Amino acid sequence: MVRHLSGLSATQLQELAASLGEKPFRGKQLFDHLHQRNATQLDAIAVLPASFRQKLLDDEYEACSLTVSEVQTSIDRTVKLGLETADGHLIETVLIPMDTGKFTQCISSQIGCALGCAVCMTGTLGLRRNLTAAEIVDQIRVARRDHPDCEVRNIVFMGMGEPLNNIPAVVAAVSILQSPRGLSLSPRRITVSTAGVVPGIAQLGKEAEVLLAVSLNAPNQAIRERLMPIARMYPLEELMAALKAWPLPPRRRLTLEYVLVAGINDQPEHARELVRLISHIRCKINLIPFNPFPGTSLESPPDKAIQDFFDILSRKDVVVTIRKSRGQDIQAACGQLAGSRGSKFRDL
Numbered sequence: 001m002v003r004h005l006s007g008l009s010a011t012q013l014q015e016l017a018a019s020l021g022e023k024p025f026r027g028k029q030l031f032d033h034l035h036q037r038n039a040t041q042l043d044a045i046a047v048l049p050a051s052f053r054q055k056l057l058d059d060e061y062e063a064c065s066l067t068v069s070e071v072q073t074s075i076d077r078t079v080k081l082g083l084e085t086a087d088g089h090l091i092e093t094v095l096i097p098m099d100t101g102k103f104t105q106c107i108s109s110q111i112g113c114a115l116g117c118a119v120c121m122t123g124t125l126g127l128r129r130n131l132t133a134a135e136i137v138d139q140i141r142v143a144r145r146d147h148p149d150c151e152v153r154n155i156v157f158m159g160m161g162e163p164l165n166n167i168p169a170v171v172a173a174v175s176i177l178q179s180p181r182g183l184s185l186s187p188r189r190i191t192v193s194t195a196g197v198v199p200g201i202a203q204l205g206k207e208a209e210v211l212l213a214v215s216l217n218a219p220n221q222a223i224r225e226r227l228m229p230i231a232r233m234y235p236l237e238e239l240m241a242a243l244k245a246w247p248l249p250p251r252r253r254l255t256l257e258y259v260l261v262a263g264i265n266d267q268p269e270h271a272r273e274l275v276r277l278i279s280h281i282r283c284k285i286n287l288i289p290f291n292p293f294p295g296t297s298l299e300s301p302p303d304k305a306i307q308d309f310f311d312i313l314s315r316k317d318v319v320v321t322i323r324k325s326r327g328q329d330i331q332a333a334c335g336q337l338a339g340s341r342g343s344k345f346r347d348l
């Protein structure tokens, strides 16, 4: 079975080197070349003895777990990469341009998703499997290798899948991304977004130092159940209690995502109810006009309804933004990720 080196910590690579009869520092060299120099081929790591590289190849270790299957670039400079795993699944990652000229990279944590949120195309696919730590980290490494002009400043776990249903791999990947020997990303540059897996919120808070975002999408339990089936398992009241307990550093805010859907959660009374719901949480609200996808009957609200909703929140001193949708022309916008070649994905 092929194994991928990019998901192993520096310590694990040292242990691996020792187990293959090499000096442990060779493991550290390997880590440095994978994550600082971004080597995606073992052959490219010339500093390692050829005999060590051969032993790794003989044991079916590889430097990178993903191959590029498709690249699409939007008119707004958003880049969507379709990536193929070693066992033939397709996942997607998106490079999103920011106003500063830098990029945010949206990465996937699972192949498909079991949660079936009505606002999201990934949810129509069901869950195939969790991604490994290597497959999470390699989305970033492949993008760095192939798109060096897109300087990534922030990583958001908002692609395919529910990260808190794959905490071990997410935490291992975050640890590699934050390692001083790796990309050395600061905690405020990594955001993990959940649909509201309540026990996972507490666990993530203990195991990783990251920013938290939550797809709220509703001001009350009834609407949340309609849009997010997970609300039946973890009611809104329990979710809000978990958010209050999140270890929020001073001067930081939780991000609450609110996808506005015409006629369901976009009315002025919903905005007022939302203000009351979040009154005890230090947060900012991202309003995201619904991005339609094939097969959904949901619609985005008219511009006036979006603006009215925004104005009600603003007048109550809620920190709120309307998120610009990027990459809509290449199905790369929020909620639209489903595998570039959807038919192949579904056939697996």
Ligand code: SF4
Pocket (backbone or CB within 6 Å): 113, 114, 115, 116, 117, 120, 121, 122, 123, 124, 159, 160, 161, 162, 194, 195, 215
């Ligand atoms: S929004 Fe997130 S949790 Fe919900 S179905 Fe889509 S990928 Fe899964």
